[in-house]
Amino acid sequence: MERRESAQERAAELTERVGSVQGKIDDALARRDAALEGFDSEAASVAKEREVIAASVPADLLKLYEKLREQQGGVGAAKLYQRTCQGCRQELAITELAEIRKAPSDTVVRCENCRRILVRTSESGL
Ligand SMILES: [Zn+2]
Numbered sequence: 001m002e003r004r005e006s007a008q009e010r011a012a013e014l015t016e017r018v019g020s021v022q023g024k025i026d027d028a029l030a031r032r033d034a035a036l037e038g039f040d041s042e043a044a045s046v047a048k049e050r051e052v053i054a055a056s057v058p059a060d061l062l063k064l065y066e067k068l069r070e071q072q073g074g075v076g077a078a079k080l081y082q083r084t085c086q087g088c089r090q091e092l093a094i095t096e097l098a099e100i101r102k103a104p105s106d107t108v109v110r111c112e113n114c115r116r117i118l119v120r121t122s123e124s125g126l
Contacts, residue, residue: 061108061117068116077117080109083125088114101126 054062069076078087083097090113092100100109100118109118120126 064108065117072114072116075116077119078111078114080118080120080124080126082123085111085114085116085118087111087116090114097126100124 057065065076067076072087075087078085080086080092080100084091088111090111092112096112100120103109105120109120110116111118
């Protein structure tokens, strides 16, 4: 009799634990689904933003960028930051930096090492 009551108590305890774990699984699944919805929405928003920006880029430059992007694992242009190409992380040679410094601001300059388009900013170190 006692053994039977003990077994019933143990079964009730385990049933409660299973319910608790199932609750945690349900919560995690709901959070995952919400996150996936967020990603989809963000992806659509970024795609639209990209479309608008791409429309403002000259066709030949966009074509070059797309070609480089395909060749360079998804990154066709990189920031020139403190004399370093942020695409390949190589510091540019002094002669290369001098050439870039002389180039007009609307000239497309590229990294000697990885050939990506370099984006010049005030932090380029020129
Ligand atoms: Zn580079």
